[in-house]
Amino acid sequence: MIELLERDFPSFFDAPFHAYGPDAPYVSPMKVDLKRFLSVGNPLFSDASEFTYFTALRQGKPVGRITAHLHRASNDLHHEARGCFGFFDCANDAEAATALLQxxxxxxxxxxxxxxxxNFNLTAMQQAGIMTSGFDQAPFTDQIWGAPHLPGLLKANGYEPHFPMTTFERRLDVTPAPQVLPDAQRAHLLDQGFSFAPVTRATIAERLEDARAILNRSFKDNPMFVPVTAEEFHFQAKDLKWIMDPRISKVVHYQGKPAGAVIAIPDLNPLLRRIGSRMRLSLPWHYLQYKARRDRAVVIFQGVMPEFQGRSVNPLMLSEMTRDMIAAGYKTVGGTWIADENTASLRQTEKARAVPLHRLHLFSKELS
Structure with a gap:
């Protein structure tokens, strides 16, 4: 028999660990961050009435979870009446899945x-989708991982897959090293007036505001996109300056104004797995051990202002990022999801010699 709890955060956090077991590639956000996201302090929500979350228990053990929430700005912009579910993690337990979805x-x-x-965790600009292949591949930070049985549980409850997406991975430790842009073309672009703005802990607030401006303009016509407010953007990036590696993010200016940005961070998932995504007294020691060995990074945002698209700004950024990642000892770089219909980004990914990592779809159901 299934017991359903609402707004019980401890069981909500624990559910995926019980559902998937210790050997699964699943990695949780930090417990403190997940609690912060599911609170009225999140500027995505005007008040507590716009979200809730449920945990399914069997014999007192959490075996599944789900959020139910609204993205008012998305519905207003796209003229929809769509509710969202997110963080859907569940054991291969049909009764638990049905209770959660209902x-x-x-x-x-x-x-x-x-x-x-x-899934929307919690918007289309964050983690999105249900994994439909690539289950044996370890996710990078900001990538969803879900068990192979989740699509079947959703289909059994009347949900249909749509909006296919792919995440990618690029190896940097190959010979010869990947070159995105020839040196002569790089020099020509810099001579034209393009320059790299400094990305340091002292300038991170300015660079993130550059990135937000680029995000809102470069993604304006993408399906499901909703402009991100400064409050929302900085809420999500609250601790970024403490985890970033200033060498690997790149912001390009043209005559002093932002033209493009690629924001990359070290992949924190190996560290999060080691500490169980919980604050521990041993965290500083684990972090130093992780930092000495880290060799995976992930691009969490990449965009170019519309007026500079087609002028090799993106290859310029990727070339600089690749060179500095290799010099810093990174061997692999991952990327967040790209929709099948975004053919331009898929072409750029192919040119960069990235390979598919995970396949994802949104799952939807009409509510009668």
Missing amino acids: AAETWARGKGMTRLSG
């Missing part, structure tokens, strides 16, 4: 929504 559906109907879609 709870999310009932909540969304009560808010006047006519459709429920997910």
